[in-house]
Amino acid sequence: MKTVETIQDIRLALKEARRETLHGKPECTVGFVPTMGYLHQGHQSLIERARKECDIVVLSIFVNPLQFGPNEDFERYPRDRERDLRLASEAGADLVFMPGVTDMYPTPIRTKVIVSNITEVLCGSSRPGHFDGVATVVTKLFQIVQPDKAYFGMKDAQQIAVIEQFVADLNVPVTIVRCETLREADGLAMSSRNVYLNEEERKQAVILSATLGRIDGWLTEEGMTVDRLNGRIRDHIESAPLARIDYAEIRTYPGLDSVVSMEQWNGSQPILVALAVRFGKTRLIDNRIFFPEGGEPACS
Amino acid sequence: MKTVETIQDIRLALKEARRETLHGKPECTVGFVPTMGYLHQGHQSLIERARKECDIVVLSIFVNPLQFGPNEDFERYPRDRERDLRLASEAGADLVFMPGVTDMYPTPIRTKVIVSNITEVLCGSSRPGHFDGVATVVTKLFQIVQPDKAYFGMKDAQQIAVIEQFVADLNVPVTIVRCETLREADGLAMSSRNVYLNEEERKQAVILSATLGRIDGWLTEEGMTVDRLNGRIRDHIESAPLARIDYAEIRTYPGLDSVVSMEQWNGSQPILVALAVRFGKTRLIDNRIFFPEGGEPACS
Numbered sequence: 001m002k003t004v005e006t007i008q009d010i011r012l013a014l015k016e017a018r019r020e021t022l023h024g025k026p027e028c029t030v031g032f033v034p035t036m037g038y039l040h041q042g043h044q045s046l047i048e049r050a051r052k053e054c055d056i057v058v059l060s061i062f063v064n065p066l067q068f069g070p071n072e073d074f075e076r077y078p079r080d081r082e083r084d085l086r087l088a089s090e091a092g093a094d095l096v097f098m099p100g101v102t103d104m105y106p107t108p109i110r111t112k113v114i115v116s117n118i119t120e121v122l123c124g125s126s127r128p129g130h131f132d133g134v135a136t137v138v139t140k141l142f143q144i145v146q147p148d149k150a151y152f153g154m155k156d157a158q159q160i161a162v163i164e165q166f167v168a169d170l171n172v173p174v175t176i177v178r179c180e181t182l183r184e185a186d187g188l189a190m191s192s193r194n195v196y197l198n199e200e201e202r203k204q205a206v207i208l209s210a211t212l213g214r215i216d217g218w219l220t221e222e223g224m225t226v227d228r229l230n231g232r233i234r235d236h237i238e239s240a241p242l243a244r245i246d247y248a249e250i251r252t253y254p255g256l257d258s259v260v261s262m263e264q265w266n267g268s269q270p271i272l273v274a275l276a277v278r279f280g281k282t283r284l285i286d287n288r289i290f291f292p293e294g295g296e297p298a299c300s
Numbered sequence: 301m302k303t304v305e306t307i308q309d310i311r312l313a314l315k316e317a318r319r320e321t322l323h324g325k326p327e328c329t330v331g332f333v334p335t336m337g338y339l340h341q342g343h344q345s346l347i348e349r350a351r352k353e354c355d356i357v358v359l360s361i362f363v364n365p366l367q368f369g370p371n372e373d374f375e376r377y378p379r380d381r382e383r384d385l386r387l388a389s390e391a392g393a394d395l396v397f398m399p400g401v402t403d404m405y406p407t408p409i410r411t412k413v414i415v416s417n418i419t420e421v422l423c424g425s426s427r428p429g430h431f432d433g434v435a436t437v438v439t440k441l442f443q444i445v446q447p448d449k450a451y452f453g454m455k456d457a458q459q460i461a462v463i464e465q466f467v468a469d470l471n472v473p474v475t476i477v478r479c480e481t482l483r484e485a486d487g488l489a490m491s492s493r494n495v496y497l498n499e500e501e502r503k504q505a506v507i508l509s510a511t512l513g514r515i516d517g518w519l520t521e522e523g524m525t526v527d528r529l530n531g532r533i534r535d536h537i538e539s540a541p542l543a544r545i546d547y548a549e550i551r552t553y554p555g556l557d558s559v560v561s562m563e564q565w566n567g568s569q570p571i572l573v574a575l576a577v578r579f580g581k582t583r584l585i586d587n588r589i590f591f592p593e594g595g596e597p598a599c600s
Contacts, residue, residue: 007471111415111435111469118410135411136470143471169411170436171307171443 001089003096007104007144010097014058014145017094021055029054032147032174034138037061037098038078038192039087042182046151047091049179058145059088060097062104067133078195097145104140113139113170115162118256122158122274123285126246131162138163142172150174155181155189157272157287161254181286183209189286200242201279207240208275208286215273215288219265226250226260237277246276246283253289268292301389303396307404307444310397314358314445317394321355329354332447332474334438337361337398338378338492339387342482346451347391349479358445359388360397362404367433378495397445404440413439413470415462418556422458422574423585426546431462438463442472450474455481455489457572457587461554481586483509489586500542501579507540508575508586515573515588519565526550526560537577546576546583553589568592 004010014030021028031050035043043059050057061084068074081098088096112132118124119131142150152160164176182190187209188202197205211233218224218232233248250259253272265271274287304310314330321328331354333346343359350357361384368374381398388396412432418424419431442450452460464476482490487509488502497505511533518524518532533548550559553572565571574587 011473109469110417111413111466113411113470114414115411140469140471143473146473166411169409169440170413171440173311173443173446 001093005098013095017056029148030056032058032145032150034060034141036063037084039084040190042153042190044087044091045182046179047093050151051092057093058095059093060141062099064137066137067130069127078192112136113166115165118161121256135162135166142174147174149177151177151179153179153181196282204240204242205279207237207243208277211236212288242279244278248275301393305398313395317356329448330356332358332445332450334360334441336363337384339384340490342453342490344387344391345482346479347393350451351392357393358395359393360441362399364437367430369427378492412436413466415465418461421556435466442474447474449477451477451479453479453481496582504540504542505579507537507543508577511536512588542579544578548575
């Protein structure tokens with residue numbers, strides 16, 4: 001595994017890797033896993049999936065200042081270079097791209113990739129500008145790495161919807177692969193931010209996945225409506241005394257339109273239940289997608 | 301020369317052309333000339349330049365609705381498919397990509413590539429949203445064609461500045477080649493929109509290039525200031541009775557900052573004199589760039 005720190009070096013390393021791979025092969029595919037580092041098994045599962053499907057596997061580690069708000073955790077976002085490199089190597093990455101902020105933003109950036117509509121709800125409404133920062137940096141990374149496939153975890157379901165939208169709208173030649181959320185033994189979705197939680201918060205944080213797990217049962221109750229279900233979800237989350245709901249919403253996926261009736265739920269489109277909940281200073285997200293009978297699963 | 305009309309077909313044709321070119325060669329370069337059609341010798345000179353420098357030359361013809369304002373000339377913009385194909389072939393294009401509006405925008409586009417600052421002046425202030433439309437469609441075309449070099453005429457100096465800005469900011473792997481403006485015998489910059497002019501307007505339209513040609517002389521006058529020069533430029537344009545100035549401005553290039561003193565003019569950066577003038581319903585633009593002594597020329 002090779003580690004490179006500049007845009008020029010990753011381009012050279014990729015050119016080299018493509019040339020080597022192409023010996024005797026008609027084509028060479030590049031799989032890409034963009035991350036902010038502080039890797040966990042969730043990231044590793046993305047790398048492993050790319051390893052199975054592509055000739056060259058590139059991991060990027062970049063804590064992108066553009067997607068953090070002024071009062072968010074950019075400065076304290078956890079970083080551990082040595083551990084990250086070990087986990088990346090274990091999972092099978094070929095190249096790790098770890099640019100500095102001045103490599104990615106040598107001058108104040110004047111260009112933004114802005115997705116409208118689906119960025120204005122859920123995390124987009126709690127974190128103004130967040131998805132402009134995500135779409136812009138992911139566009140940059142796609143232009144630098146030029147992957148055939150890019151792998152993202154469904155924990156960030158809205159992020160995937162935003163990335164799929166700009167990739168389609170701008171004709172970026174990459175396939176976005178949705179991958180299942182990995183969970184701790186008690187159900188908590190894996191996240192680099194889980195390290196912020198103190199012991200009691202960590203215990204109560206299981207309420208997100210526990211709530212999502214109860215929905216199937218609630219759906220079978222007679223006379224269930226979207227309003228009642230919404231109330232049931234909020235009440236259940238708030239049974240954890242430290243939980244402060246940022247949002248708990250039911251929307252179509254990936255269009256993220258409001259769902260107001262059970263007819264919509266039972267219609268032809270996937271339905272997302274998305275949660276963002278604070279425990280102390282830590283904001284956690286989780287979600288689950290419900291598919292119409294006979295429909296496509298979210299993750300292939 | 302091959303003509304294709306869908307995104308899928310141009311991608312296939314390019315893959316094929318690359319494969320054929322690569323026989324026995326280590327690398328294959330693609331040159332790209334994006335246009336709105338109704339080709340003239342200016343476009344042909346871009347194609348010829350690409351022909352000299354690249355293995356495969358792609359021309360696109362697409363009148364992009366996204367870059368026209370509601371009261372602009374999208375509907376009446378001149379189109380002539382047969383003549384365009386003849387001129388493209390003469391000039392040496394290999395592939396002509398002529399997508400329909402529904403190929404480029406199959407659903408209402410939710411993503412925009414937005415460049416700030418340099419898009420807010422000159423044509424950006426006369427034509428709100430114009431450069432969002434340009435940056436977005438050129439990004440799409442770059443993703444579809446994946447050229448090594450793309451060729452643009454300096455008549456649209458601000459457009460080149462905007463394209464260079466987003467290409468740098470988003471790390472798009474393409475080299476932008478600035479090419480000299482081609483002119484009619486009397487000096488009028490070639491433009492597809494010249495066809496809108498009636499006989500008298502056409503005669504008077506020469507005032508744009510004539511004014512730009514007088515600037516060297518005015519600069520040698522003792523006590524010349526930027527204010528006086530600005531006045532001289534406006535007066536000279538208005539000596540043509542049908543001319544209505546949209547803007548006539550002096551700015552740095554490509555940063556497009558205001559120039560207020562002759563010290564700036566004589567400093568280290570290129571200076572742009574940019575004009576937009578209406579004759580009846582037709583809006584014409586032209587410009588000239590003045591270089592610091594010993595500086596780089598705009599066009600290579």
